[in-house]
Amino acid sequence: MSDGGIALVQVLQIGGLAGVISAVVAASIKEHFDGRERARKAQFLALRLSLALETYFRICVDRIFDIEDFRGSRGxxxxxxxxLPAFVAFxxxxxxxxYLKHSITDELLNFPSEVRAIDESIHFEVFMDGRGADDGPDPEITLKPLYEVAFRSIELAKKVRDQHALPEVERARALEGRLLEKQTAFLDHLQRERAETGF
Known part of the structure; x- marks a missing residue:
């Protein structure tokens, strides 16, 4: 072959190699930006989900304080x-x-169903309790699972925030501390009451 033919083959080889390299680089750059976009979308959805869970936590806390006031004032x-309060929709x-981390998605998607099941259980137990209309239902039937659901809600919110690099909300942490004190007092009261009555 002539020198011109060899040069043309070499140019085509170099051009083909450059094309492959540029395609790989372009695909890598696209994947990088697509990955950043997915992470951004996941983080925004995680923020919205954690806010919904924190809102539900505050609604549960309001109900707990309301029931505790009722119990403390003897009606x-x-x-x-x-x-339970109705769950605020996701x-x-x-x-x-x-795009969310799969380890938390299952828990998030199941949480509204858990809330409904616990609420139905409370209503069934109130129905079966058989207290008279004058007494009204025993507030403890609602209170114990309400504490548990409130804490479950805030724990899920913290998990979502943690897994998607969102800062924790200080107000929620302070409210959680107050609620823990109330729950401890409530459980101590239940334990003393059961020890006195033998139930």
Missing amino acids: NGGDNHVG PPDSDDWR
Whole structure:
């Protein structure tokens, strides 16, 4: 072959190699930016989910304080709520759910069903309790699972924030501490009451 033919083959080889390299680089750059976009979408959805869980936590805490006021005032204050508050809806289903960390997604998707099941259980227990209409339902039937659901809600919110690099909300932490004190006092009261009555 002539020198011109060899040079042309070499140019084509170099050009083909450069094309492959540029395609790989372009694909890597695209994947990098796509990955950043997925992470951004996941983080925004995680923020919305954690806010929904923290809102539900505050709603549960309000109900707990209301029931505790009712118990403490012997029915003169507060309110004797039966059951759990309705769960505030998560953001509508979107494709962004698939970008969340899978270790938390299952717990998040199951939480509203857990709340409904516990609420139904409370209503059934109140029905079976058989206390008279004058007494009203036993507030402890609602209170114990309400504490558990409130703590479950805030724990899920913290997990979501932690797994998606979102800062923790200081107000929620302070409220959680107050709630823990109330729960401890409530459980101590239950234990003393059961020891006195033998139930």
